[in-house]
Amino acid sequence: MNNKIFIITVFISNIAFGAVLPKADLQKVQNTQHTNKLTTKISTQLFHRGLEKNIAKAKVKDSLMCDEELNDLMAYNIVKTVKNINEKDIVDFLTQAALAGKKIDLSSYSTLVALVQKSSLNCLDKKTLLAIEQVSLENEALKIVRIPS
Helix, strand or coil, X not given: CHHHHHHHHHHHHHHHHHCHHHHHHHHHHHHHHHHCXXXXXXXXXXXXXXXXXHHHHHXXXXXXXXXXXXXXXXXXXXXXXXXXXXXXXXXXXXXXXHXXXXXXXXXXXXXXXXXXXXXXXXXXXXXXXXXXXXXXXXXXXXXXXCCCC
C-alpha cells in the first residue's frame, strides 16, 4: 500500500513540476535575445547618461531610419566587413547621434565613413575605404530586399 502511494506521489509531482520548468527556460531565452538588440544597447547607454527610459527609446527610434532587425543586420555586416570597428564603436556612435537628434542610415557611405573615422585614430586607407563601400552596398541591398511588414 505504501509503495503505491509513493509511486503515485512521485508520478504526480513529476507531471506537475515538469510542466513548469520549460516555461522558465523559454522566458530566459526570450529576455536575453531582447537585450542583445542594438536599439536596446543604445537605449541603455542613453539611460546611463541620464535620460529617462521612455525618452531614450523614443530618441533611438527617431534616430534610426530602418527597423530594429534590419539595423541589427546592418551592424553585423559592418563589424564583419570593416576590421577596425566593433559593436561597441557602433553603439557609441549611434548613442551620440541619438543625443544630437540626427537621423542615421547604416547603409549610407558617408555615415559609415564618419563611424570609422570617429572610432579609428589613423587616417583611412584605400583598403578600409573599399571595405566601407562594400558594406554600404551590401546594407543598401538589404534595405531593398527587405519586405516591408
